[in-house]
Amino acid sequence: MNEITKIETTLKDWETDQEVRWCPGCGDYAILKAVQRTMPMIGGSPANTVFVSGIGCSSRFPYYMETYGFHTIHGRAPAVATGVKLANPELDVWIITGDGDALSIGGNHTMHVLRRNLNCQIMLFNNEIYGLTKGQYSPTSREGTNSPSTPYGSVDHPASPCAFALGSGARFVARGIDINKNLPDVLMAAHAHQGAAFIEIFQNCIVYNKDVFEDFAAKKTAAATQLWLANGEPMLFEKGEKGIALDQDTMALKVVDVVDGDWEAAGVLRHEVTNRSLAHMLVELQFGEFPMPLGVIYDDPKPTFESAVVAQNEAIAANKKPDLQALVSKGQTWTVTEDGPDL
Amino acid sequence: MASAAKEAGNEQEAVESVVVRFAGDSGDGMQLTGGQFTLSTALAGNDLATFPDFPAEIRAPQGTLFGVSAFQINFGSRAIHTAGDQPDVLVAMNPAALKVNVDSLKPGGLIIADSGEFGKRNLDKAKYETNPLEDGSLAKWQLLAFDISALTLEAVKPFGLGNKEALRSKNMWTLGLALWMFDRDRQPIVDWLNSKFAKKPEIAEANIAALNAGHAYGETAELSGPVKQAALPAAPADPGLYRTVNGAEALSLGLVAGAQMADLPMFFGGYPITPASAILHHLSRLKEYGVTTFQAEDEIAAIASAIGASYAGTLGVTSSSGPGIALKGEAMGLAIMTELPLVIVNSQRGGPSTGLPTKTEQSDLYQAVYGRNGDAPMPVISARSPSDAFECAIEAVRIATQYMTPVMLLTDGYIANAAEPWLVPDMGDYTEFPVEHMTQAQEDGFKPYGRDEKLARPWVKPGTPELMHRIGGIEKGVDTGHIDYGSENHQEMTNIRRDKVLGVADSIGDQEVELGVAGGKLALIGWGSTYGPIHQAVNRCREKDMDVSHIHLRYIWPMPKNLGDLLKSYDHVIVPEMNTGQLKTVLRDQYLVDAKPLNKVSGQPFTIAEIETAIAEALS
Secondary structure (H helix, E strand, C coil), X not given: CXXXXXXXXXXXXXXCCCCCCCCCCCHHHXXXXXXXXXXXXXXXXXXXXXXXXXXXXXXXXXXXXXXEEEECCCCCHHHHHHHHHHHCCCCEEEEEEEHHHHHHHXXXXXXXXXXXXXXXXXXXXXXXXXXXXXXXXXXXXXXXXXXXXXXXXXXXCCCCHHHXXXXXXXXXXXXEECCCCCHHHHHHHHHHCCCEEEEEEECCCCCCCCCCCXXXXXXXXXXXXXXXXXXXXXXXXXXXXXXXXXXXXXXXXXXEECCCCCCCCCCEXXXXXXXXXXXXXXXXXXXXXXXXXXXXXXXXXXXXXXXXXXXXXXXXXXXCCCCHHHHHCCCCEEEEECCEEEC | CHHHHHHHCCCHHHXXXXXXXXXXXXXXXXXXXXXXXXXXXXXXXXXXXXXXEXXXXXXXXXXXXXXXXXXXXXXXXXXXXXXXXXXXEEEXXXXXXXXXXXXXXXXXXXXXXXXXXXCHHXXXXXXXXXXXXXXXXXXXXXXXXXXXXXXXXXXXXXXXXXXXXHHCCHHHHHHHHHHHHCCXXXXXXXXXXXXXXXXXXXXXXXXXXXXXXXXXXXXXXXXXXXXXXXXXXXXXXXXXXXXXXXXXXXHHHHHHHHHHHXXXXXXXXXXXXXXXXXXXXXXXXXXHHCEEEEECCCHHHHHHHHHHHHHCCXXXXXXECHHHHHHCHHHHHHHHHHCCCEEEEEEECECCCCCECCCCCCCCHHHHHHCCCCCCXXXXXXXXXXXXXXXXXXXXXXXXXXXXXXXXXXXXXXXXXXXXXXXCCCHHHXXXXXXXXXXXXXXCCCCCECCCCCCCCCCCCCCCCCCCCEEECCCECCECCCECCCHHHHHHHHHHHHHHHHHHHHHXXXXXXXXXXXXXXXXXXXXXXXXXXXHHHXXXXXXXXXXXXXXXXXXXXXXXXXXXXXXXXXXXXXXXXXXXXXXXHHHHHHHCCCEEEEECCCCCCXXXXXXXXXXXXXXX
């Protein structure tokens, strides 16, 4: 995000007149509404906001936001966004991508936009499937996923988006769920972060991968399956009866029972968003044995790419006076007169 | 040219131009020697053209045939258009350099060889069974062999360098001899060495000592026979300020100039690739001219970031060579669909695939004109020489910004690396073409895909209040720019994109005849770096009263409006190209003319003689 004057808007100001064309019941609707609800809260200016997307169901997103928008080509949104931001660092840039877009065809660009720390928000809609091309398995699909291209089940191991992001050097990593009421809070935290903010959003593809996240996304069982992280707070779930502690012997996280609310006695860790080691352990937790960590996993800003580029450009240019005529006349020159070379 | 001059008489005074080729191991510093000799030649007022020819390997194994690096320069007292067909002088620093280059030396030409390098080991590596300096196999040439290595070691002895370090100065010794041969001033080289090795003065001094020793060796009459001082008089040239420039630098300067004329900051997205990287290097040093350079993670990111920068209102530029251009293809389609200005520079090299990275070719014309999915028209222009690359870069920026379209600018490895004297342009002579971004809706409401009289759509910078809109690669609705899959809409938008690009022809003027006249028996039509050999060949043939003209295309797509009629005014048309006949095919397709191909894809430029022969055959 940028330090901009807050603008008064309402949700309606962020809606376009375009007909939304996702399948009825698609998780994308909920994410769209969450973003449109978030924008007035952060005081964003529609004219100063740019949504850049790649290809896939999620990438239709910019057409539905009353902002500037660029629906680019498959996997390349981070590269286009980098050009936008370097050309005008004042713009508030959001990248909308999916699991195939960001981690298959565009994996290279995702890695580099995070490594460089371009100041932007990257929303990865993870539905563990290729929806737009009618249901092939994706790089985040679990082993054994049956799909038109894997009729006998997929055999390759899935990528973990947040682990990938952290490994690429991301300074902000968070998770949300499409229909969860906390999503705007996660988005606001991402926006408040100076630098590349990576948000994995579990998104329900009701046509090709219906309820694939139901194990932890279902409201009924959420208390036991969701671990909502808050900076400085103990990592508790199951109404405070369980928590996450460090197993000193294995140097790995473990689930512990909390008796009578005495989480300290149980050794439950406080979440520290600036603790990179903890973030690495959290993104590697296997759901089932552990609840799903959600919310802001890691948030530790460092200088952004575009600020470094601008600073160097300005520093180098500071004491030089651009003179095109002098520039083309540089090097060793000689003059030819009507009488021949003047040497 | 040199051969013509030699035919005229053997007296040195009659020589109008000379071709010298420096050849050695890729670690011998031949490109550097050639570059400095070029500078001294330019300062002496000779016209010149150069041809650096080096291996793809950074440091090929020493002494091997494939590790030979050469630098050829043609200079003289009249206009020079090519690096010359056959060298008059070959400097061979080792047996491999001799073996690779000697056959192109003119009969009677002079070989200067470092006999100190002709030991058994190096002879074996060059696959010589006997020493060519001693076995008489070089009889048809003049031979001067002396131990340059030993002479260099002797010269730099006082500086206490190690053997290996000392031998590095061999190239300066050789340069010193060459400077003496052609009566060149040593001072510019001395200045250059002092500044290059400012932090290592002992190295500078050793090199200067070697340079002086080479020069003295020529002077102190230890040489007799073929080597005589040959001071060529200065070539006639238009009055003005001159400098030497190679294509990569001229093109970079042209891009900067073009951006200034468009009144835009420039964003350059690039990814290292031979021979295009030099443009990235040049531009990254020009930040004070509003240039932001970005070394992207790959070719696709390089163009995608440039498109993003154009979308944000700056001039997006990207550059690559054939394989990288192929990777950028999909993104070019996006720029065409979203109608954003963009300059794409292709420094062509031998292909397909990795091909011949350091050799020159013109085989990306189809790729430039046709190489995208869908009906994806894009203006294509091509530079003919290093200095022309400056003008073409400005022209590419003009077309891109005035017509809201990506433009491909073709150059090649030869132009990128070759140097020539450049009459420094007066920037006041150019007409500026400032861009005005749209800040207010059209009178009847905002239409992101509304059109001006050139069919260009408005350029709105994100951040502009009230003009929020969305663009993308999906087909756009006429005027509105909304997603529109309608059949009639697609037909209309396809026509608009075609007509807009064809309309560029309204702004480029008629095709002129470079040499000769409109109408006649034969025209040679070329494009790009074949300019020099075509021009010289046509020139020579016209001096022999042959009815032949030279036409050279800058605008590959769209072509000048009169081109069809012009070509049809000749009985025969020949298209010399360093490919298998790509422009020839396009001309046949566009104008139904019986254009005949003259092709060469050896990684080397055409020789003048090759083209002369083709002209003679066509007219016989």
